[in-house]
Amino acid sequence: MPIIDLPNIRLHVQELNPAGRETIIMVHGMFSNLAVYYFNIAPMLAKHYRVVLFDMKGHGMSEKVQTGYDLTSMTTDLRDLMDELGIEKAHLAGYSYGGLVALKMATRFPERVGKLAIIEGPDPSEQETLAIIDTYSKEFLIHYIENFADTTRLLAGKRQLEKNHRMYEFLFNETSIRSDMEGEKAFFNDPAVAAITNDTLLIYGEESNCVPSGRTLASRIPNSRLVLAPGDHNVPVQQPEVIGKELIEFFVRHDEMIVTGAPADCG
Template sequence: MPVIDLPNVRLHVQELNPGGEETIIMVHGMFSNLAVYYFNIAPMLAKHYRVVLFDMKGHGMSEKVQTGYDLTSMTNDLRELMDALGIEKAHLAGYSYGGLVALKMATRFPERVDKLAIIEGPDPSEQETLTIIDTYSREFLIHYIENFADTTRLLAGKRQLEKNHRMYEFLFNETSIRSDMEGEKEFFNDPAVAAIQHETLLIYGEESNCVPSGRTLASRIPNATLVLVPGDHNVPVQQPEVVGKELEKFLEFADNLNFRFNQSILDSINHSN
């Protein structure tokens, strides 16, 4: 899909199975891009759902901007993207800082969110959060080059690394991204988080430093379920099939399909009577 012009930014968007009956929007983490889902997890979900992926501002093929990386601005972008795509309500999944964007979306615009999935959402009050994000972004790059480059892997990999390093340098040195993230330190203590009523899945790696963050969210969000899977903070890269299956199970496509089928039979019987 093309880059979509929103009121304040241009965002690069990709869709899989655009005719799907239900929609899931997936938000990547800081210093990454939509490719973290595109090659494995998104195709699994696209068997059943319309899957919408986008590069956050300053990332991937989206517009490079200097400010607006706080959660309020990020959720404004997401809401405006939903409006532009004609999506009234969607399931929402977010990884790492993208998980915090998803949580913020549920607190600000609860009517736009159906089920909520948070993958390795870090507690922004923890001093090591930025270090964790730096670490996973490097692993993401290495994994991308090793697994998704073509026969010109060496040259493509070098170009990809150089492109992403330029993106990191821009984000680190020319934007408000770090100060905006540091400004969210009290987010987990926001009463609005504890007031989230959406059915929520929390996926964390068993060896991740963010597991305490998952336990904190599980204790504060009434309808939350914490699931630990093999891996660390990089679980979407390390265990895409495991994460994809957990999301499929959470979204309960098969149960919903059977319900609609059985309901259709009952409606037909009632109508004939």
């Protein structure tokens, strides 16, 4: 799918199984792009749902802008994207800072959100949050280049690395991304987060520095469940099949039991 013009931004969007009965929108983290889901996890979910992926502003193939990386602006972009695609309501899956975007959507536009899957959502009040995201996003980009980019020729790999380096330089030096993320320090303590009633799955790498963030969210969101998977903050890249299976169990299995009339506790 080409670039989509929204009221305030131009976003690169990809869809899998557009005829799916329901929709899951997947939000990547800061300093990465939709490829974190596209090659492994999204195709697993697309067997059951319409799956929408997009590059957030300043990332991937979306428009490069200097401001608007706070959660309110990010969720306005997502709401506008849903409006443009004719999506009245969707389940959300968000990784890292994208998980905070998903949570913010549930507080701002609860009528537009079904289930929530939060993967490695960091507590913005932690001083190391930005460093964690930066470090593991670089690891993701290297993994992407080595496994999915056209690196059969040295020059192709070099061009991809240079492109990623330019993205980092732009985001760190020419945008408000740092101050916008720092401005969200009180987010986990927002009463609106504790008021989220959506079924929520919290997935964290058992070796991740963000596990305490998962435990905090689990203690504050009533209808939530915390799952620890093998890996660290970059667990979607390290264990895509494990994460995909957890998401299918969460999003798909319960819905299918409702449709078929099977008992909720069946094996």
